[in-house]
Amino acid sequence: MVFRLSSITLACCLLTTLAAQAQQCPAPLATAKRLVLATAPDMNRERVVLRFFVRGGANQPWRMIGRPRKAVIGRAGMGWGHTFRGHARNGEPVKREGDKRTPAGFFRLGASFGFEGSSRPGHVVLKRNETICVDDVRSNAYNTIQPRSVIGPGVRGENMRKIKMYRHGLFVDYPSSRRARAGSCIFLHLMTRSGRGTLGCLAMPEMTLLGVQTFAEPGAVLGVVPKTAFNRFAGCLPVL
Secondary structure, rough: OOHHHHHHHHHHHHHHHHHHHHHOOOOOHHHHHHHEEEEEOOOOOOEEEEEEEEEEOOOOOOOOOOEEEEEEOOOOOOEEHHHHHHHHHOOOEEOOOOOOOOEEEEEEEEEEEEEOOOOOOOEEEEOOOOEEEEOOOOOOOOEEEEEEHHHOOOOOEEEEEHHHHHHHHEEEOOOOOOOOOOOOOEEEEOOOOOOOOOOOEEEEEEHHHHHHHHHHHHEEEEEEEEEHHHHHOOOOOOOO
């Protein structure tokens, strides 16, 4: 009986600790049940390792599923995303438009997209001159996807249907800032044949990306974090 009560006490203490840690974890990680985690030794690497984790609830530990996969981020590495700039230490970079860095932090993964239709909920079929991602800081439509007919001919943006790496992809809910020029048009998309880093997105081989689309379908969070910053999110991240 004593052993059982001690076990229950320990279990309750563990759940209480996990609950407290969950409250302190940054959004949207705090409530996430699925996590796609991209890590690199530091913020200046273009090659990352992807790992996939699930848990039953915010107060439960992460459990890795599958095996790690290789991917690439921005050619210049990472820069803390706009809403995570307060986590920068010792001169670490903060994401800026055109810096070829991928935002570091935690962001919700959105709908899948591609050149063809899909049965996935909310899937977006890219259309020429209809899905333009605006990267022009002069425009009020900065970091949004709009038809060319709406934003006008003078606004700079990516015509997504013309970009081969966007044949398959996932939107990333990256909360940017036009005033801070904090970066735009962040996606998960196909890796080029050269395997080089991107201009700021996260890229991977086709089979990996298709797997991520399936994994993320019920809702998932993307984490992009250098290992040097893991201790800043103590208790929030899986143990690697």
